[in-house]
Each structure stands twice: as C-alpha cells, then as structure tokens.
Amino acid sequence: MAEDKYNRKNPAVKRILQEVKEMQSNPSDDFMSLPLEENIFEWQFAIRGPRDSEFEGGIYHGRIQLPAEYPFKPPSFMLLTPNGRFETQTKICLSISNHHPEHWQPSWSVRTALVALIAFMPTSPNGALGSLDYPKDERRALATKSRNTAPTFGSSERQKLIDEIHEYMLTKALPTSQGEQSSEANTGSEESPQGPQTDIETTTEAIPTPAEDDGIVEEEEDEEALPNLTENGGIIEEPNETHTVLANAQQVLRKPESRVAKPTDDRLFTWAIYGLTFAIILLLLKKFLKANGYGAVFMNES
Amino acid sequence: MQSEDEQVVDSSKAETTKTCTQTPEVDDWANFRDDDIMQQQSAIQAVEADKIPFVGDKEPLSSLAAEYKSGNPIILEKIKVLTEQYAAVRRTRGDGNCFFRSFMFAYLEHILESQDRAEVDRITASVEYCRKTLLSLGYAEFTFEDFFALFLEQLESVLSGPEASISHEELVERSRDQSVSDYVVMFFRFITSGEIRNRSEFYEPFIQGLTNTSVEQFCKSSVEPMGEESDHVHITAISDALGVAIRIVYLDRSCDDKGSVTVNHHDFSPVARDPTNANINNNSNNSQPIKPFINLLYRPGHYDILYPNN
Numbered sequence: 279m280a281e282d283k284y285n286r287k288n289p290a291v292k293r294i295l296q297e298v299k300e301m302q303s304n305p306s307d308d309f310m311s312l313p314l315e316e317n318i319f320e321w322q323f324a325i326r327g328p329r330d331s332e333f334e335g336g337i338y339h340g341r342i343q344l345p346a347e348y349p350f351k352p353p354s355f356m357l358l359t360p361n362g363r364f365e366t367q368t369k370i371c372l373s374i375s376n377h378h379p380e381h382w383q384p385s386w387s388v389r390t391a392l393v394a395l396i397a398f399m400p401t402s403p404n405g406a407l408g409s410l411d412y413p414k415d416e417r418r419a420l421a422t423k424s425r426n427t428a429p430t431f432g433s434s435e436r437q438k439l440i441d442e443i444h445e446y447m448l449t450k451a452l453p454t455s456q457g458e459q460s461s462e463a464n465t466g467s468e469e470s471p472q473g474p475q476t477d478i479e480t481t482t483e484a485i486p487t488p489a490e491d492d493g494i495v496e497e498e499e500d501e502e503a504l505p506n507l508t509e510n511g512g513i514i515e516e517p518n519e520t521h522t523v524l525a526n527a528q529q530v531l532r533k534p535e536s537r538v539a540k541p542t543d544d545r546l547f548t549w550a551i552y553g554l555t556f557a558i559i560l561l562l563l564k565k566f567l568k569a570n571g572y573g574a575v576f577m578n579e580s
Numbered sequence: 581m582q583s584e585d586e587q588v589v590d591s592s593k594a595e596t597t598k599t600c601t602q603t604p605e606v607d608d609w610a611n612f613r614d615d616d617i618m619q620q621q622s623a624i625q626a627v628e629a630d631k632i633p634f635v636g637d638k639e640p641l642s643s644l645a646a647e648y649k650s651g652n653p654i655i656l657e658k659i660k661v662l663t664e665q666y667a668a669v670r671r672t673r674g675d676g677n678c679f680f681r682s683f684m685f686a687y688l689e690h691i692l693e694s695q696d697r698a699e700v701d702r703i704t705a706s707v708e709y710c711r712k713t714l715l716s717l718g719y720a721e722f723t724f725e726d727f728f729a730l731f732l733e734q735l736e737s738v739l740s741g742p743e744a745s746i747s748h749e750e751l752v753e754r755s756r757d758q759s760v761s762d763y764v765v766m767f768f769r770f771i772t773s774g775e776i777r778n779r780s781e782f783y784e785p786f787i788q789g790l791t792n793t794s795v796e797q798f799c800k801s802s803v804e805p806m807g808e809e810s811d812h813v814h815i816t817a818i819s820d821a822l823g824v825a826i827r828i829v830y831l832d833r834s835c836d837d838k839g840s841v842t843v844n845h846h847d848f849s850p851v852a853r854d855p856t857n858a859n860i861n862n863n864s865n866n867s868q869p870i871k872p873f874i875n876l877l878y879r880p881g882h883y884d885i886l887y888p889n890n
Contacts, residue, residue, distance in 0.1 A: 289726055289759055296722040349723070350762060350806055383804040384766055385723045385773075 284318065290348045294318050297387055307450040309392045310443045311342065314436055319344045321353075322436060324428075324443045325392055326450060327361075327421050331400040332414040336361065336421030337447045339429050339440055342388060352382035353391060358429040358440075362412030362420050363399050366429075370395070370408055635685045635755040636671035638887065644669055654833050657841040662829070668887040669877060676807035679814065679876070679883045680765040685755050686874045686885050687824065692738040692751055694873075700739050706822050707732065713774045727767040734764060766806065772814050773799040775821035786813050809881070812848075819848040825872035829886055831879050847872055 284291045294313065301311060311323035321342040327333025338359040345351040355370045364370055403409030412420075428444035430437065645659045670685070672678045691700060707728065714724055734754065737746045746754075754760045776783045780795040787798045790811060802808045819826050829845040836842070849872075875886040 289730070289763060293722070293726055296726075300720070300722050350766070381801055381805050383800070384727070384806075385719055385770070385804055387720065387723055389720075 290344070290346060291318065293349055294344060297389070300387075301389065306389075308396055309389075310446050310450075311388055311392060312439060312443065314439060316433075316435060319346070319348070320436075321388065322439045322443055323388075323392060324359075324440075324447045325396050325399075326447060327424075328396050328399055332417040333361065333363070333399050333421050336424040337428075337444060338424060339431075339443065341431070342391075344388075349384040349387070352386075353388060355391065355395060358431050359424050360420050361399070361424070362410055362417035363403065365408050365410055368408045632671055632673050633756045634673050634675075634681055634758070634761045635752060636673075637752075638668050638670050640668055641666060652833055654835050654841060655831065658831055658843050661841060661843045662831070662886075665888060666829075666875070666886045667889045670885040670887070672884055674882050676809050677762075677765045679810035680768040680818075681755070681761065682876050682883045682885045683768065683818065683826070683874060684761070684764045685751075686876070688734055688738050688751055688755075689748075690873050691735065692745060692748065695740060695745070697739060700735060703822055703824070704732065704735070707771075710771050710774050710821055713778045714770060717774060717777050719770075719774075724767075724770045727763050727770055730760065730763040731767040734760065762806065768818055769804055769806070771821045772817045773803040775817040776803065776813065779820075783813060783817065786816075810883075815848050819850045823850045824874065825849050826874045826876065827872040828876050828878050828883075831877055 284295075286292055286295070295318070298313060298318070307326070309323060309325040311321050313319070313321045321344070322339065323342055324337050324339045327336035327338065336359075338357060338361050340355060340357040340359070342353050342355055344353045356368060357364045357366050357370065360366055403411050425448065428440045431440060641659060641663050644662075645656060648655045648659065672681045672685070690696075711724075711728060715721060738751060739745055776787075776795060776799055784795055787793065787795055790813060791798060791802065793801070798813075803814060815826060815828065818824075826848040827845055828848070829843060831843065834844075875888060877884045877886045
C-alpha cells in the first residue's frame with residue numbers, strides 16, 4: 279500500500295489507514311474489504327450472502343466511497359453483483375440500513391456498515407429506492423451465479439483487487455448447492471449443515487412437517503435454477519420430492535433453523551448400519567467358532 | 581427545555597425517512613436521496629458558517645442587549661441584571677454542537693490563562709478512565725483513539741511545559757478549524773456517550789423523561805451523531821465524566837408572579853469520583869461545591885460562553 283503519498287496528518291487518512299490495518303488483522307469469513315492502492319478513499323468489498331437465506335453461498339461485490347470528511351460523514355455503498363435485493367451500480371439508500379446520514383456516527387466503521395449490509399439483505403425492501411424484490415428462486419439463482427465470476431468493473435488495478443477478493447471469498451463462502459460440498463457434509467465438520475443448502479433441506483424437512491408450510495407449492499424453477507442439484511444425489515433422499523414440497527416462500531425464509539439438522543440424522547443412520555453389520559458378523563463368528571468346538575473359550579471371553 | 585426544537589428535528593427526520601421509502605411516481609420528494617439530503621444539509625451549514633464561525637470573538641454584553649432592542653422587555657431586563665455579574669459573551673455557531681464547542685473553548689481557554697497543571701493532570705486521568713470505559717463497553721479502539729489523541733494534544737498545547745503554550749489567537753484559530761474543532765467536539769460526544777452507557781441505571785429515568793427511548797437508543801441518536809443538540813443529560817454526563825463543574829445561566833422570558841426579574845442559573849457539579857476505580861463516592865464532601873470556571877449562557881436552543889466580571 280502506497281501509504282507515503284498520503285498526508286498522515288490528515289485525520290481522515292489516519293483513520294482510514296487504521297481501518298485498513300484493523301480489517302487485515304481481524305479478517306472475517308463474512309466479508310472482505312480493501313481500498314484501492316491508488317486511492318484509499320475508494321474501497322472494494324465482497325460480502326457473503328447471509329446464512330439460512332436465499333442469498334446463502336452468494337458472493338456479492340461492491341464498492342465503497344469514503345468522503346473527505348470521513349468519519350464525520352458516512353461512506354456510501356454500491357453493489358456490483360446482481361443479487362435481486364439491491365440494484366447494482368446504484369448507491370444504496372442508507373436510511374433503510376440504520377445508517378442514515380443524519381445518524382451516522384464516527385464510532386461506526388466500514389466493518390460495522392458491512393455487517394449491517396449483510397444483515398439487511400434478507401429484509402423486506404418495502405419499496406425503498408435502489409431496492410429490488412426479486413422472488414426467492416431468482417435470488418438463489420443469482421447467488422449461485424455470483425460464485426462463478428467476479429464482476430468486471432473499473433480500472434485494471436481495481437479489477438485485480440476485485441478478483442483477489444473473489445478468490446478469498448470463495449475459500450470462505452460455502453457454495454449454494456454445489457456437489458463439492460457433499461463430502462464435507464459427511465465429515466461432520468462445523469459448517470456442513472450449511473453446505474448442502476436450502477434446497478435439500480427444504481426437501482427433507484417438508485416431508486415430516488408439511489403443516490408448517492401453509493400449503494403453497496414452492497416454485498418448480500428451483501430445480502432449473504440449480505442444475506447442479508443432482509450432484510448431491512448421494513446425500514439427499516429424493517430429488518423428485520421438490521415437486522411435492524409445499525412451502526410458502528416467505529415462510530421458508532423465516533424458518534430456516536428447523537431445516538438444519540438433517541445431515542446429522544443421515545450420519546446416525548450410517549452408524550446404525552455399521553453397528554448392525556458388526557453385530558451380525560460377530561454372531562456369525564460366534565456360531566462358526568461354536569460349531570468348531572471353540573465355543574467355550576469364546577463364551578468365557580465375551 | 582428543548583422539547584420544541586426536538587420535535588422539529590424529529591418531524592424532519594421522519595420526513596426524510598419517508599422520502600426514501602416512497603416510490604418515485606408517487607411523490608417528487610422521493611427523488612431526494614441521501615446525497616441530496618446531505619448536500620442540502622451542507623448548504624444550510626455553509627450559510628450558517630458565513631454568519632458566525634464555530635467560535636466567535638469576545639463581545640461586551642451590550643451586544644447581546646442590542647440583539648433584543650425592539651424585543652421582549654423581560655429579556656432586556658434580564659440582560660441588565662446579567663451585566664452585574666458578567667462582562668462579556670462569546671458566541672458559538674448554532675449547529676447543534678454549540679454546547680460541546682462552548683465547553684471546549686471555555687475549558688481550554690481557562691487552562692491557557694490559569695496554567696493550572698494540577699487540573700490538567702486530573703482531567704488527563706479522567707480521560708484515561710473514560711478510554712477504559714469505552715473499551716469495556718465494546719467500542720473498537722480505532723474508532724475513538726484519534727479523537728482522544730487530538731484532545732490531549734490540545735490540552736498539552738495550552739499548557740506551558742518544555743515548550744511555550746500556544747497564544748490565545750492560536751487557540752481561537754484552532755477552535756475555528758474544523759479538523760481540530762469537530763474532533764474535539766466528537767471527543768466530548770464519546771465521553772458523554774460512554775458515561776451515560778456506563779451508568780445507564782442512573783441516566784435511564786432522565787432519558788425516559790426526555791425522549792422516552794432506551795439509553796442505547798438515546799446515545800445512538802442524540803449523543804454520538806454530530807449536530808445533535810445537548811440537553812441536561814449531556815451536561816450532567818460530561819460534567820461527571822470529566823469532573824468539571826459547569827454553570828449554565830438561563831436567559832429566557834420567564835419571570836416570577838410579581839413580575840420581578842431574576843436570572844436563574846444552575847450549577848452542574850460533578851459527583852466526586854476516584855478515577856482509579858468506578859465507584860462513585862456519594863457520601864463524600866459535596867458540601868462546599870467549587871465555583872464553576874465554565875460559565876455558559878443558555879437561550880432556548882443555544883449555548884454561548886459567558887465571561888464573569890473580575
């Protein structure tokens with residue numbers, strides 16, 4: 279970073295450099311943000327779609343402009359990745375994000391604002407300017423698509439930064455419903471419940487508790503939007519079930535917690551099978567040994 | 581005491597929120613985005629800035645009387661009473677930060693003139709205590725350290741040490757320089773917010789009575805943002821946190837039943853506190869309250885600095 283060309287006595291510059299340092303020393307899995315080398319008042323960021331929402335797995339890029347009066351005046355945010363919640367290349371109306379300019383305060387930071395932005399994605403836009411209200415399945419499709427390539431925007435230097443941030447986020451943000459995650463689901467790692475995402479969970483969950491879902495058919499486009507779904511065949515029970523799943527789009531959004539437990543159940547069955555197999559082998563062995571006259575020894579030991 | 585002004589502020593806020601949530605076809609006002617609102621705000625501020633700097637020049641009290649020449653007789657009468665005790669006034673810009681700005685200038689000017697090293701040592705310890713308070717409340721250090729550093733820098737510069745202190749003109753100059761003045765104002769806002777949050781059980785009833793919001797919400801919307809006006813809650817908090825007594829002299833149209841005129845004042849005396857620990861010593865000697873060296877003139881909605889007769 280070309281820090282030398284800035285006047286470090288300038289309070290805004292001083293503060294921004296502090297934030298860069300802080301951002302680098304406490305990296306988050308949920309977002310990444312860095313300034314351009316040529317201008318530290320211009321930042322690029324990427325946030326990961328919030329868990330248990332249709333944005334999960336998505337990587338959303340955007341730019342931040344810090345005013346010369348920072349941190350007295352708020353930064354402005356603009357998204358570059360199509361996401362179905364905010365228009366791209368339009369300044370996000372901050373009133374809706376608790377970051378209304380009149381109430382901006384210097385104790386907030388780029389980090390605070392990004393956390394707020396993530397929390398804001400699954401909320402209803404209520405017709406706010408710069409907001410979009412795409413159906414869930416379209417948002418989900420955009421989330422999947424957002425992983426493939428980073429947006430193209432601005433100078434080559436900026437593009438380099440965008441690509442770097444994208445690479446970083448790919449290692450942090452779990453994919454929406456990509457097959458590469460199926461192995462992780464079986465290892466029982468911390469994040470596996472989020473791995474095979476909403477679609478599978480919707481499928482499995484809706485069977486035992488159809489009453490919860492208010493009797494509205496979830497759009498079939500779900501499957502088309504996510505062509506990779508079948509790659510998950512190993513761990514989901516019946517991809518076809520999607521057609522019979524009853525789910526209210528809004529309700530699905532609001533009740534994500536209930537769908538998370540499924541991979542654990544699968545693992546339980548696997549172990550049960552191992553256990554039973556072992557018991558059967560043991561019995562056969564016992565019978566075999568008994569038949570050969572070693573029965574007494576064996577019985578004593580067990 | 582500022583309820584009327586606050587209502588105005590509140591309704592304008594409600595309006596801006598509304599403009600953002602309406603669709604463009606419905607209302608032209610919807611075209612006002614944050615940017616436009618901010619531009620408007622800074623335009624208003626620019627107009628205000630032309631009228632008066634952050635901190636004005638010292639003026640005799642007669643200039644105050646001139647302001648009300650054809651105005652309310654009670655006010656004129658009160659100004660006459662004021663002149664018995666006070667000699668001059670220094671105006672500050674009415675940008676919502678006037679209390680903190682007045683406090684800043686009055687305090688630094690007092691140190692510059694008194695060269696009271698013991699007081700500087702005392703307040704420095706209080707500031708360090710406030711820093712710990714903010715950290716324990718979960719503030720990220722990088723969000724407030726610049727403001728703290730800048731205030732301590734000013735404090736050092738008004739006291740002669742190995743180097744001579746700055747001149748009075750230099751202090752006025754700095755108080756008018758946004759990159760110093762606003763930082764010190766914000767420093768006081770951090771101090772105030774930290775104090776209120778730290779002793780929220782004490783401040784809660786006052787805040788409830790004033791705005792009917794939670795302590796958290798009050799700090800978020802009425803203390804920490806620049807340009808939000810100060811009330812007795814803010815004054816109590818900063819006085820307690822920094823251990824500085826403040827006298828507020830009220831200049832308004834009130835008079836008693838007989839129509840005789842007296843000028844009321846209220847002294848905000850800090851609670852005695854050992855800066856090394858959080859305990860507030862309630863039963864200690866508050867019997868001989870120190871005479872405040874900070875005198876501010878309050879007219880509904882605004883604070884200026886007053887200078888007593890010597």
